[in-house]
Amino acid sequence: MVVDDNATTRRMVRNALERNGHHVIEAQDGRTALELMRRERPRVVLQDLMLPDADGFELVGELRELVPEASILAFSGFVSKLDEARISTVGFDDIIPKPIAPSRLVPLVEAHLPAPVPADERFGTGRRLVVVDDDPLQLKLAQFRLSRHGFAIELAVDGAAALELAKRAVPDAIVSDVMMPNLDGFGLAMALRRDPALHDVPLLLVTSSYVEPNDRELARRAGANDLVLRTSDLAEVIDLLRAAITLPRHAPIGDVEAFDELERERSRRVMRQLERQVLLNTGLTKRCSMLASELTVLNGITDAVLKHRDVDVALDEALASCFDAGGVAVGALYSLDESGGMRVRALGGDAHWNATDLATFFGHEELLRGVITSGKPLFAPGSPELSREVSAELLARCHGSALQLAPLASTSKPLGALLMITRGRELDPEDARAFGLGLATQISQVLTLAHAYEEREAAERRAEEHAAVLGAVVDSAPDIILNVAVDGTILFANRPLGGIAPSELVGRSFHTLPLSLDPDAIRAELERAVRTGQAGGY
Numbered sequence: 001m002v003v004d005d006n007a008t009t010r011r012m013v014r015n016a017l018e019r020n021g022h023h024v025i026e027a028q029d030g031r032t033a034l035e036l037m038r039r040e041r042p043r044v045v046l047q048d049l050m051l052p053d054a055d056g057f058e059l060v061g062e063l064r065e066l067v068p069e070a071s072i073l074a075f076s077g078f079v080s081k082l083d084e085a086r087i088s089t090v091g092f093d094d095i096i097p098k099p100i101a102p103s104r105l106v107p108l109v110e111a112h113l114p115a116p117v118p119a120d121e122r123f124g125t126g127r128r129l130v131v132v133d134d135d136p137l138q139l140k141l142a143q144f145r146l147s148r149h150g151f152a153i154e155l156a157v158d159g160a161a162a163l164e165l166a167k168r169a170v171p172d173a174i175v176s177d178v179m180m181p182n183l184d185g186f187g188l189a190m191a192l193r194r195d196p197a198l199h200d201v202p203l204l205l206v207t208s209s210y211v212e213p214n215d216r217e218l219a220r221r222a223g224a225n226d227l228v229l230r231t232s233d234l235a236e237v238i239d240l241l242r243a244a245i246t247l248p249r250h251a252p253i254g255d256v257e258a259f260d261e262l263e264r265e266r267s268r269r270v271m272r273q274l275e276r277q278v279l280l281n282t283g284l285t286k287r288c289s290m291l292a293s294e295l296t297v298l299n300g301i302t303d304a305v306l307k308h309r310d311v312d313v314a315l316d317e318a319l320a321s322c323f324d325a326g327g328v329a330v331g332a333l334y335s336l337d338e339s340g341g342m343r344v345r346a347l348g349g350d351a352h353w354n355a356t357d358l359a360t361f362f363g364h365e366e367l368l369r370g371v372i373t374s375g376k377p378l379f380a381p382g383s384p385e386l387s388r389e390v391s392a393e394l395l396a397r398c399h400g401s402a403l404q405l406a407p408l409a410s411t412s413k414p415l416g417a418l419l420m421i422t423r424g425r426e427l428d429p430e431d432a433r434a435f436g437l438g439l440a441t442q443i444s445q446v447l448t449l450a451h452a453y454e455e456r457e458a459a460e461r462r463a464e465e466h467a468a469v470l471g472a473v474v475d476s477a478p479d480i481i482l483n484v485a486v487d488g489t490i491l492f493a494n495r496p497l498g499g500i501a502p503s504e505l506v507g508r509s510f511h512t513l514p515l516s517l518d519p520d521a522i523r524a525e526l527e528r529a530v531r532t533g534q535a536g537g538y
Helices: 007-018 030-040 056-066 081-090 102-111 136-147 159-168 185-194 213-222 235-244 256-306 311-325 355-359 365-374 388-398 429-476 519-532
Strands: 044-047 071-076 094-097 128-132 152-156 173-177 203-207 226-229 330-336 342-347 378-380 402-409 414-422 482-484 490-493
Touching (some): 007 102, 030 044, 044 056, 056 071, 102 136, 128 159, 136 152, 152 159, 173 185, 173 235, 185 213, 213 226, 226 235, 342 355, 365 414, 388 402
Parallel strands (some): 071 094
16 A cells, blocks of 8 residues: 555556556555555555655554554655654654655565565574675665564675674674675675684675676685575575575685685676676666757757747757767658648758758658658668668668658647668667657657647637727727626726716626616616527617
């Protein structure tokens, strides 16, 4: 159950958990939360601390009384140091800070799902375990999983901190990540085995990065009991931990040459992992750059629309900057007019192109029209509907190594297409396609907005023209014309009436004017006209 007065937050949590097979109920306030807790008895509760009708620190106690076995997590972005100290004392099992990515929220919630551990599985009872990880989420998940088996858990953020904890009081075992600052898992293993007081402490290394067989061999040579891949349930870690605390202990590493060789091998492995991380980070940086470029287009062009600037100029400026980020050399924007005619505008100069080539999509206008009408993008190379010969011809004529033609459309009609040409690929093909489609979506939204503004402005101009014509007719009419509200209040008068100027008539009641008319009959006629919508007279 998610308890939060913010509907967007509730929807995000529900979508993330339901995609992973969980049933989610929602409460927008404390009263609803108590009703659902009593009726539905949820296993996990995510509860905001700030609710419109309840104090979050009091509500948790009431929820706990209803379902004592449920895990209740404080879910808030406004937790002071004082509040943090109170959270564990009033009944919360943990704090989940806002905002949190759905991918990180799900395993954290799943770790709190009540899962009774049989007595014979609580092999850690009476034993002290040090858990080491520089990722706070992974550290917390490991703590939840392993404490259920009876261990008293101590946490450390790197190998150096774990070593200090072990020296102060020798633990029964250590579970550690491998890649960490200050002292990594391999270094921790060697440090333990060289310490006469700690050389026999079981050490299990867990990793998401070191996945080669040689990495596992190095871990064992360094003195770790084993190196295993990280899983959300830590099942393999738990099995190995059960065995490790009953196996014969390690002997200290006394051979200096063996230690030096291990240190050299460890350094080589660390460098390889750092190189991999650099490559991964480079890819992430490019993806972030692509997203930032899409936002630049959306923000820049939307601002242009709102300020009534030339949208074409704004498009040129925004696309030029984001093309650089996406590895796009040049491109073109094809747009349909009301009659179905095609207008094309080059984006970025290219001496190789002529107007006819660009207007006909390099002699393949049927492909261009097909993309616009079908809403399906075209890639060269890559699209199955393109033969190798046609793909090669297109790339040769546009002087590109790859091209993408993405459709532009509103919810009701096609708008055109965006052509992007790459010369020397800077992005992975899949990344480039995602970038192009995202960019086309943003441009479609902006063009739809621009068209809506144009239609509104045209309607306002027509209304102003009609109003001006009507005003001229009324002003020049020889008769007295009044606009009278249902209650008889005069809203407009074109001429004096009963010696009273038009400006003085406005705001007065028609029924109080000194006219030789029957007020009751006039009132009845006005009411009839309003009721029936039919013209009449008196």
